[in-house]
Amino acid sequence: MSILIDVATGGVRGGTSILYAGVGETVSERSGVINLGTEGSMLGGALAAYVLAAETGNPWLGVLGGAIAGAVLSSVHGVLVVRRGANQFASGLAVLFLALGLTSLFGAAYVGRTITSFQNYAIPILSDIPVLGPILFNHDPLVYLSYVVVPVVWYVLFRTRVGLLIRTAGERSEALTVHGFKVKNVRMLAVTVGGLFAGIGGAHLSIAYTNSWFENMIAGRGFIAVALVIFASWSPLRVFAGAYLFGAALALGPALQARGFGINQFALHVIPFVLTLVVLAVLGRRTISAAPAELKRVFENAPPDP
């Protein structure tokens, strides 16, 4: 039993960075833009947060900086894709390389620096609930923030005018044009907001989870987030479940090793990636039919035989 609680707790903690990035990517993809630069936005967010936390001693300023860095990087993707008509996949990877370069240039001085990081805070009463208490209510503030942010994003996307505009940009962009809205502006907004959340995700990783900075520390979490959005069928709420599943798969290795199981860590580390591939295959046709129509055009530049 204790191992299940450990893995689930680790899943929430380790999945939170992916959750933020996945929710941001949902917003972006709902407007019709896929952003592989999410990985880069997370990287930029992780460093900016770390630098600000180290220099100011205030982790919340770190989160702010991380969000801004993530948004700036994704807006580069936005300009290339939305304004200049560049290929979405190529532009995303270019943004990742930009982030890799920038963070290694400006991050070298911060490797090994100590920072004031976020601390765990057990919520009174709630954290005493058996099983659920330790899994959900004994975490750092950014985890709690995600409990609020993700439903809010869902609400904005599906119950407000701005959300309607974003979804229309992804489903039937002509309809926006007809009503006098600029599709490009709506998409720029969605992509930038997406990067903002990815930046917060990166910040969680560097100043709440690992409490360190090193080159390329995101290690594929941004790409996982992109895949996650697809298998969550572009729903922010399902991204919750997916992100924690990934986090749990990542937490399984350390939990087993702590109990003396000598398993090659890479056999466990591969699980989330294989899991994603399997889920994508199983849900393949169903998810793709749920995709925003404009995004489908990006995906299906050459659809297979029917």
Add this chain to the structure above:
Amino acid sequence: MTAHVDTDVDPQAPPAQATWQSKLARAGLRALPHVGRWAAAIAGALLIFSILVSFKGANPIDVFGDMWTSTFSRSRSIGEIFIRMAPLALAALAVVVPARAGMINVGGEGQVIVGAVAAAGVGLATDQVLPGGVVLLLMAIAAILAGALWAGIAALLRLVFNVNEAVTTLLLNFVSLDLLLFLIYQPWRESPTQQPATRQLATEAQLPTLAATGVHVGIVVAVIAAVVLALALGRTRWGFRLAVVGGNPEAARRAGMPVTVLLLSALLVGGALAGLAGMIEFAGVETKLRPGFGTQIGYVGFLASWLARHKPVPVLIAAFTLAALAVGADSLQLDSGLPAATINILTALLLMAVLGWTAFRKKAA
């Protein structure tokens, strides 16, 4: 179609001013705005890079000067460029072929690694018993098959389950990285007390070098592959059909083309090329598997293919440029005290300039 207008000149027509000089001059004039855009794009990239570098207290002029002299003034570093260029060019060609059919292969990174893993598996099992030439051949075959198989997984997911290949090839990169680490941390590890790595490939089974240059024959393989692909894509029925599928799959299907087979073949050929790149890196440079083997060959190859607009022969130029930048990055670290990964900024800016500002618009997103 319009390309034929120039060549199929009506013999009845007056020879006009169609001397080769005037043709060249007109072609030059037409290319001028194009060249201007490229020059402006590259200048912009260099300028932004200079500003960023100067933030860290380095003098950009010195940085470029050091990179230039250390990259091009020593014959050894020129050789080094060709050594790095070979796998990059192959990894870029691995993007070119699927792109021709409208598919995006972001999985070069993983295909390079499984190619190297297969080559190492075969090579280390046979290099003590078989002659070097045979081992090399077996390694190449194993790497090609492994790379094709790895891309084949993505092809299968695309063609059977309708999952986008850009996403699956990307995820498979991480699977292959874990496979590599799994093998060298345990089953294939040479010694538990030393750094995790396999043993070294026997010298006779390593790629031969081109007479006294120190450059292994990988570059020859890459150039041949580029030329063969240029012919295959430009002159064969297969290449033509791939282009039709890439341009308009619906039209291809109505014309009775085997769209599924064509898409599959494009991804398999791409994977095979990347697998071969992994074998070349293993047998020509690294000679043992270690953590970090072949890092970024696939991704940089992806960028090279986009720089070259998915054309095989220009891919060689793009791969050369990026290889030269990578060699220059070492000088960045040694002479200017900047992290070598800083060069990624310049690579990214160059690609962004090309993607956004050189009139290369595939379809508006």
